[in-house]
Amino acid sequence: MHGLMQNFPLLVPSLLEHAEQVHGNVEIVSKRLEGDVHRYCFPDLARRARQLANALQRLGVGEGEVVGTIAWNGYRHMELYYAAPGMGAVYHTINPRLSAEQLAYVIAHAEDQVVFVEAMFLPMLEAIADQLVGLKAIVVLCDEDELPASSLPGVLAYESLLAAESDQYQWLELDENRAAGICYTSGTTGNPKGVVYSHRALVLQAMNTVIGLELNSRDVILPIVPMFHVNAWTIPFSAALLGTKLVLPGKDLDGASIHALMESEAVTFSAGVPTVWQMLFDHLEQTGERLTTLKKACIGGSAAARSMLETFRDRYGVEPLHAWGMTETTSMGSAPILTPAVISAGDEAVMDAKMSQGRAVFGARLRVVGEAGEPVPADGASSGHLQIQGWAVAQEYFKRSGRDEWTDDGWFDTGDIATLDAEGYLRLTDRAKDVIKSGGEWISSIDLENAALAHPDVAAAAVIGMRHPKWDERPLLIVVLRSGAVLDRDSVMATLSERVAKWWLPDDIQVVDALPIGATGKVQKNLLREQFADYQLPTASIQPAAEHG
Numbered sequence: 001m002h003g004l005m006q007n008f009p010l011l012v013p014s015l016l017e018h019a020e021q022v023h024g025n026v027e028i029v030s031k032r033l034e035g036d037v038h039r040y041c042f043p044d045l046a047r048r049a050r051q052l053a054n055a056l057q058r059l060g061v062g063e064g065e066v067v068g069t070i071a072w073n074g075y076r077h078m079e080l081y082y083a084a085p086g087m088g089a090v091y092h093t094i095n096p097r098l099s100a101e102q103l104a105y106v107i108a109h110a111e112d113q114v115v116f117v118e119a120m121f122l123p124m125l126e127a128i129a130d131q132l133v134g135l136k137a138i139v140v141l142c143d144e145d146e147l148p149a150s151s152l153p154g155v156l157a158y159e160s161l162l163a164a165e166s167d168q169y170q171w172l173e174l175d176e177n178r179a180a181g182i183c184y185t186s187g188t189t190g191n192p193k194g195v196v197y198s199h200r201a202l203v204l205q206a207m208n209t210v211i212g213l214e215l216n217s218r219d220v221i222l223p224i225v226p227m228f229h230v231n232a233w234t235i236p237f238s239a240a241l242l243g244t245k246l247v248l249p250g251k252d253l254d255g256a257s258i259h260a261l262m263e264s265e266a267v268t269f270s271a272g273v274p275t276v277w278q279m280l281f282d283h284l285e286q287t288g289e290r291l292t293t294l295k296k297a298c299i300g301g302s303a304a305a306r307s308m309l310e311t312f313r314d315r316y317g318v319e320p321l322h323a324w325g326m327t328e329t330t331s332m333g334s335a336p337i338l339t340p341a342v343i344s345a346g347d348e349a350v351m352d353a354k355m356s357q358g359r360a361v362f363g364a365r366l367r368v369v370g371e372a373g374e375p376v377p378a379d380g381a382s383s384g385h386l387q388i389q390g391w392a393v394a395q396e397y398f399k400r401s402g403r404d405e406w407t408d409d410g411w412f413d414t415g416d417i418a419t420l421d422a423e424g425y426l427r428l429t430d431r432a433k434d435v436i437k438s439g440g441e442w443i444s445s446i447d448l449e450n451a452a453l454a455h456p457d458v459a460a461a462a463v464i465g466m467r468h469p470k471w472d473e474r475p476l477l478i479v480v481l482r483s484g485a486v487l488d489r490d491s492v493m494a495t496l497s498e499r500v501a502k503w504w505l506p507d508d509i510q511v512v513d514a515l516p517i518g519a520t521g522k523v524q525k526n527l528l529r530e531q532f533a534d535y536q537l538p539t540a541s542i543q544p545a546a547e548h549g
Contacts, residue, residue: 194398212335255283380421
């Protein structure tokens, strides 16, 4: 027996249709590359997205073909988010921090037909002009009078392209499992790998974002997490679903610019990676300014230090939210919803729970397994390899026949080392490639880094494993000091001793001017390993006096 409900597929443009009809007076505010602030409402977005759909057809983009974007968070980029999937094409968000070689690779691999690009990134395409043989057009996201001169042939201005088109367009009725978007991973080795998102996955994850981050229509949302990476955690879709005012920051992500935008637009919720939040903290500390409207801040991308969460809560009165997800999981795989038992246990229990990555979102299944694939107890202490499956989890990479990252029974191996507890709270302890194996035991580089960040002189920290004749590996702590500070090894070690086991303590501390940050805001430990390849720990020639424990 079948249900007797009407059949409406879960399609990306249905979110925009809903916003146009129900949330007509809700603003979308964008800080533009031109320096001014642009404002319009969801019906304006819908009208221009329909014009863009007609323009894409006129440019020769067909169903199933791919459209590239190299853009910041802004209203024009958001129009592409809806127009391309709505006319049966696929948007391909390209990270502007890719190398020239990687940029050429992903454009060719995805078979982009048209690339939409911010004016400041046009030179990146000019540098690989000889490899852009398949493009039908390059469109600069600007007005005609702001179109820069270019050595590339036939470059078009976005606003002129739209102005020539009708705002009447009927979104296609598609299979909800059709592709809507592609995002490439930013791996540290080998070529990036494409993850293809379906309409169904994006719509369901937009719902999960609303639920998992406890958003409501009274929020004003500032997504600092970039639209070129993992769909900005589906926030542009969640805003349409919920009817929240959306504030898009453009290119200026420094602490002063983000703070000014938060205050001027009365932002209540924001999301970003730890490096962005640290820049905001530095600005606030230097100026003495406050966060007068922000109520909640989501931290993702990499595990944050407890001190960062406590700074939000104790100094600025902002509720910190820790979440976890990957390119391969569309957005969040776990969300920071607290159980009644945790809340009733008091403030420190709540902060302990917030230091986890939360619990699985609806539609995601998590498990932790040992080296041989055996189940690891969900006791909050036993760690192993984190695996996930669900409706928004990739089943393979674009154009890849190999399935090394997937188990025989269909689980995706995230590459993370983690624990799960009896209530389902997930805690990441390390990346599998970064965990330090010392004397047969694992040392979490993440926990050591977060402990080091509790020291007032430490601005940034990274831990890598160094070869050791007795223990196989021992930790080396690499730090960036705050302005004017001088390394006090004994003081840093004392801070660490209060927070980690004695045998976890690093065998040495090295100071650098800056840590290498990758395209998504994460520390590139592979480059640190190269930098310290010839370094020898001072303990490497010393026989340890005691065993671990």
